[in-house]
Amino acid sequence: MQENTHTTVHQFILDRQNDFSFATGELSRLMRDIILASRIVNRDVNKAGLMDILGNYGSVNVQGEEVKKLDVRANEEFINALKRGGECAAVISEEDEETNHINTRGAYIVAMDPLDGSSNIDVNVSIGTIFSIYRRLSPVGSEVTMEDCLQPGVNQVAAGYILYGSSTMLVYTTGKGVNGFTLDLSIGEFCLSNPNVMTPEVGNLYSINEGNYQKFPEGVKNYIKYCQEDVKADKRPYSTRYIGSFVADFHRNLMKGGIYIYPGTDKDPNGKLRLIYECNPMAFLVEQAGGRATDGHTRIMELTPEKLHQRTPVFIGSKTMVLKAEEFMQAQAEQVNGG
Numbered sequence: 118m119q120e121n122t123h124t125t126v127h128q129f130i131l132d133r134q135n136d137f138s139f140a141t142g143e144l145s146r147l148m149r150d151i152i153l154a155s156r157i158v159n160r161d162v163n164k165a166g167l168m169d170i171l172g173n174y175g176s177v178n179v180q181g182e183e184v185k186k187l188d189v190r191a192n193e194e195f196i197n198a199l200k201r202g203g204e205c206a207a208v209i210s211e212e213d214e215e216t217n218h219i220n221t222r223g224a225y226i227v228a229m230d231p232l233d234g235s236s237n238i239d240v241n242v243s244i245g246t247i248f249s250i251y252r253r254l255s256p257v258g259s260e261v262t263m264e265d266c267l268q269p270g271v272n273q274v275a276a277g278y279i280l281y282g283s284s285t286m287l288v289y290t291t292g293k294g295v296n297g298f299t300l301d302l303s304i305g306e307f308c309l310s311n312p313n314v315m316t317p318e319v320g321n322l323y324s325i326n327e328g329n330y331q332k333f334p335e336g337v338k339n340y341i342k343y344c345q346e347d348v349k350a351d352k353r354p355y356s357t358r359y360i361g362s363f364v365a366d367f368h369r370n371l372m373k374g375g376i377y378i379y380p381g382t383d384k385d386p387n388g389k390l391r392l393i394y395e396c397n398p399m400a401f402l403v404e405q406a407g408g409r410a411t412d413g414h415t416r417i418m419e420l421t422p423e424k425l426h427q428r429t430p431v432f433i434g435s436k437t438m439v440l441k442a443e444e445f446m447q448a449q450a451e452q453v454n455g456g
C-alpha cells in the first residue's frame with residue numbers, strides 16, 4: 118500500500134510550535150478553533166444553493182452594506198468556535214460594530230472578515246475568510262481594552278485567509294514565511310500543498326476596479342496608463358484581473374505575481390478596504406512572501422488604527438510593482454505641493 122505522505126495543517130502547526138515566540142500551544146489551539154470553524158463555513162458555502170441561505174439578510178452592517186445570510190452564519194461560526202476554545206479574549210469582526218468580548222482569561226485578540234467578497238456569494242464565485250491574531254497588551258484576566266484592539270499591524274503574531282474557491286485553501290503566516298494548505302475533502306483535513314510561498318518580484322497582473330477610473334487620484338490613473346503601455350521587455354501591457362473578492366484577487370496575485378490596488382478618492386479618501394481585518398493580515402502575508410503593502414506612501418502595517426472599522430487605501434503585491442505605483446503617487450504629491 119502506498120504510504121500516506123499528507124502533512125495535515127495540525128501536524129504542521131505542532132511541528133512548528135517552537136517557531137512561535139512563545140511555545141505554549143495557545144496559538145496552536147487558537148488556530149485549531151479557526152480551522153474548525155472554516156470547515157463548517159466551507160460546508161455551508163458549498164451547500165449555499167441548497168440551504169436557503171442565499172440572498173440578503175434584510176439588514177445592513179455597520180459599513181452600511183447589505184448583509185448576506187452567509188455573512189451572518191460565518192460570523193457566528195467563527196465566534197462560537199473561538200468561545201469554545203478559550204484562548205481568545207475578544208473578536209473584532211466586520212459584521213459587529215463593537216468588539217465581541219469572549220473570555221478575559223484569553224491572551225489573544227482575533228480580528229476577522231468572516232466572509233469576504235459577499236457580492237459573489239449568490240453567483241458561485243470564489244469568496245474567503247480573513248483573520249489576524251494579536252497578543253493582548255493588557256494583563257490576562259482583566260477586561261480587554263481599546264488599546265488591545267487598535268494595535269498596528271506590525272504587532273500581528275499570525276494572519277491568514279481561507280479561500281473557498283475551486284478548491285478550499287488555508288494560507289497563513291506566523292512571521293516565519295507563508296504556507297498554503299488545500300482541504301482534502303476525502304479525509305476532511307487541510308494538507309500542505311504550497312510550502313514556503315514566495316511571491317514573484319514582478320508579475321504581469323494588475324487588479325483594480327477600473328469602473329471607478331474617473332474618481333481615481335492622478336497617480337493611480339498614471340500608473341494604470343503605465344500598466345497598459347506596450348513594452349515587451351517588462352511584460353507590459355499587464356493583464357487586468359479583478360474578481361471583486363479581495364481574498365481571491367490577492368491569492369491569485371500572490372501565486373502568479375501582480376498588484377492589487379484599492380485607492381482612495383476625493384469622496385472616499387480612505388478607499389473601501391478595512392485596515393484591521395482586511396489590509397493588515399494581507400500585508401503581513403505579502404511581506405512574509407517577499408512582497409510589499411502600502412497605502413501609496415506608508416507601509417500598511419505601520420499605520421496606527423484609530424477606529425475598529427477604519428478604512429485605508431491599499432497597494433499590495435509584488436514588490437517591484439508596488440514600488441512603481443508608489444513612484445506615481447509620489448510624483449502626484451510633489452506636483453500638488455509644487456515640488
Ligand code: AHG
Pocket residue numbers: 182211230232233234235236326361362363364366389
Ligand atoms: P466584503 O464582502 O467583506 O464586504 O468585502 C468586499 C470587498 C473586497 O472583497 C473586494 O475586493 C472589494 O470589496 C470589491 O469592491 P468593489 O466592488 O468596490 O470593487
Ligand code: MN
Pocket residue numbers: 230232233234363395
Ligand atoms: Mn471583505
Ligand code: MN
Pocket residue numbers: 188211230231232233234235
Ligand atoms: Mn465581509
